[in-house]
Amino acid sequence: MNVAIEDLHVGYAGRDVVSGVRLIAAAGETAGLVGPNGSGKSTVLRTVYRHLRPTAGRVLLAGTDLRTLTPGQTARRVAALPQERGSDFELTVHEVVAMGRMPYQRAFAGEGRADREAVADAL
Incomplete structure (x- = not known):
């Protein structure tokens, strides 16, 4: 794009x-x-x-x-992982990549098979 x-x-x-x-x-x-x-x-x-x-x-x-x-449409097209942001959470690479699927999920629906496959393909 x-x-x-x-x-x-x-x-x-x-x-x-x-x-x-x-x-x-x-x-x-x-x-x-x-x-x-x-x-x-x-x-x-x-x-x-x-x-x-x-x-x-x-x-x-x-x-x-x-x-x-809309914010949702933007989230499906743009993502950022700023280096200057600290975090109190220790996340694995898999968890960070999986966050990229959130704009494609319904609220509180959780991760589905298509999400797991997309993450596996990305990794």
Whole structure:
């Protein structure tokens, strides 16, 4: 799935901290954000996975603006595992991969055969 960031601006407390970011990553490509500490790399990524809302510009997934998707639709297309987040829970790799199936499950339904197969295929 291709990702396009078009003229992205993100702000905190009424002040832009990121402005004019443009990036295109075609399906199958690997893209990297490089810059010094405090340059906005994490802010851009937080906007891509909808933790932050842009003040201007847009993020497109396969040509669809993220803002037009419901949270559930976004969760089926975008996932993030930020390195700076600590956890009080010790999780196995299998458990972390299985979390990626949650957007496809009904509330409180738990893991089914298709979920177990998808996790096994991914691993």
